[in-house]
Amino acid sequence: MLRDPKYNKGLAFTEKERDAHYLRGLLPPAVSTQQLQEKKLMNTLRQYQVPLQKYMALTELQERNRKLFYKLLIDNVEELLPIVYTPTVGEACQKFGSIFRRPQGLYISLKEKGKILEVLKNWPERSIQVIVVTDGERILGLGDLGCQGMGIPVGKLALYTALGGIRPSACLPITIDVGTNNEQLLNDEFYIGLRQRRATGQEYYELVREFMTAVKQNYGENVLVQFEDFANHNAFELLAKYRTTHLVFNDDIQGTASVVLAGVVAALKLIGGNLADHTFLFLGAGEAGTGIAELIALEISKKTKTPLEETRKKIWLVDSKGLIVSSRKESLQHFKKPWAHEHEPVKDLLGAVKAIKPTVLIGSSGVGRTFTKEVVEAVTSCNEKPLIMALSNPTSQSECTAEEAYTWSKGRAIFASGSPFDPFKYEGKVFVPGQANNAYIFPGFGLGVVISGAIRVHDDMLLAASEALACQVSQENYDKGLIYPPFSNIRKISAHIAANVAAKAYELGLATRLPRPENLVKYAESCMYSPIYRNYR
Known part of the structure; x- marks a missing residue:
């Protein structure tokens, strides 16, 4: 004992x-x-x-x-979240080989090809409800960390339990190791993964297919598989491929989108108007950027009964080559094509801000210090209260700091970031920056999926999660300039998100836990794991 x-x-x-x-x-x-x-x-x-x-x-x-x-x-969630999750977990992954003590989770490498089902059976717990899996290729903004990406699934699942109340024994962290292209790791004597270049193409997809088949075979239809920190070229393809056959969720595409949409919806109280009245400009057109853009377009489409093709036109994206416009369509990756609108080419972000005059500026580029003084001033010049969201993690990659956003906008910006920033005093007023942290969404979302016994994830369930989170922002929070509620209430927030997600699953006919509980919030709370010691007889 x-x-x-x-x-x-x-x-x-x-x-x-x-x-x-x-x-x-x-x-x-x-x-x-x-x-x-x-x-x-x-x-x-x-x-x-x-x-x-x-x-x-x-x-x-x-x-x-x-x-x-x-x-x-x-x-102590507000104090410890930056330790078990971003930004510290990024450093932990970089040094994972050196600080590795006892293995946590399952490692499935190319050596296990053909035996993945047996490997899953080696895990001592039988009834798994949530799996978080990574292949380590795009860890936060730190790039390819190979097998050492395991810190991410372990950290995410700790939050599934602490914030969403999923039992620890029902959580399984997994790393799929197909090698790494990180020279530093390949030459590091303490590296704990396969010492080879990354497998790609058929070899890669066959391993993932065997893994997904084995998961369903071993744990059934209702196990939630969360894809985490896969590179763009695989992330979209895997999500599209498995969303119709498995219960899958990509946190970088869908979780980020849901938490940002919640922040934007909540911010409407401060910046005015409806969602459809605003113009959005993104820096970054990868998983996060296009995922957020699509969910915002979907929400506007639902609210205004306008076709999705039309609502997408309110949203503009800038990538490394400039504004995404229709004249570039031929050379664009498939996930960027819906965002190529009619406009003359614009080379950089500042030019795009001046041309588009956005009311909302969102950064998901993974490149730090890209919201320069000129950019923030340009956004502020065409808005009374611009909404600026610098979402890239960790802190060093943030597009701008809270201090910069408040100072350069002369205290007019509503600011939120991906990594935590301390409150900032400007001209006698204290501004508290919000954190658009996926930890608001995925634990409650996962709980909602589990308590309803959902068998698929539908986009409407993500919208339901966003709406539930936006409703949790109080007047007291707004007075401080916050567009997210404090993390100190996170279990209550997660229960509300879970109830909303479960309600949507029942409505869509995707739930298998029947009959539907009368009060879903109370039911969600009653299902949450409690860390209080029990008495042994």
């Missing part, structure tokens, strides 16, 4: 439990409470100066005492 993280309570084993389970003498005489253990650990964590040390201490706790780890995370 002391060695199994599922049962271990450390000094919180009572006198009675110590006698009943032969623990007498194996622990010091003091008996502690979970609250006291939490206080002690938070004291210790706060003494570490380096975020990566905090990350390693939390990983070690997760492997020693699971309930205490989740209690810590739930009670």
Whole structure:
């Protein structure tokens, strides 16, 4: 019991439990409470100066005492989220080979081809509800980290449990290792993955197909597979291929889109008008950019009963070659083509801002410091209150900082970012930047899928998640310039998102858990995992 993280309570084993389970003498005489253990650990964590040390201490706790780890995370979510998730998890993945202690999750490499079902059966837990899988090719804004991308599925699933209440035993992190094109890793003696260039084409897709087939065979129709940090060229194809046959969700395309749409909908209270009244300009036309653009166009289309082809015209995208316009259509990747509108070519972002005069500027380029002073001033000059969203992670890749957005717009911008920024004081007023963090959406979304027994993910379920999140922003939040609610209420927020997503699944006939519960919010809350210690007889 002391060695199994599922049962271990450390000094919180009572006198009675110590006698009943032969623990007498194996622990010091003091008996502690979970609250006291939490206080002690938070004291210790706060003494570490380096975020990566905090990350390693939390990983070690997760492997020693699971309930205490989740209690810590739930009670101190705003403080610990940047440690277990962006930005620190990025550094952890870069150094994963060096800090690797005990394996977490399943590693499926090209060596396992033809045996993936057997490998899945090696996992000790039988009833899996959520799998997060990566191939490590595009980890945050850090590029190809190969097998070391495992930090991402592990971190995401910790949040599925802490923020969405999915049982830890029902979560499975997986890394598909097909090699890496990162020279530094291939030459690193501590690298833990396959030492070969990335497999592509048929070899790659066959391995993924075997994996997807084995997952369904082993865990059934209702297991949610979340694709995470796949490169653009595979992400869109895999999502399109498996969304009709499996319960799949791509967080970079759909989760990001849903959380950003929620922020935009919430921001309407501050910037005025309806969604259809606004003009959107994106810097970045990859998974995140096109995913967000499509979901915004879909929401406008639903609200105004206008065809999707028409609503897309409110949205413009800039990629590395400039504004995406119809004269470039022949050379564009397929996922960019719907955004090629009639307009003369524009070479750069500043030119695009001046030509398009957007009311909403969204950055998803993965390139830092691209919202320059000139760009922010140009957006501000044609708007009373411009909405500026610098979404790229980690902090070093953010298109601009909160301080820059508020200063250059003379305190007029409504700002949100992908990575956390501290509050900023400008001319006597304190501005609190919002964080458009996928952690608002995917845990609640996953819970909604699980409690309804949904068998497919429909775009309307993503819209339902966005609407539920936007409704959680209070007047008090708006007064501070926030367009997202504070993370301290995240479990309540997740329950509302789950209820909305489940309701939509029932409405669309995709739910299999029948009959439908009367009160879905209460039902979602009742299904959530609790990290409180139980008493052993």
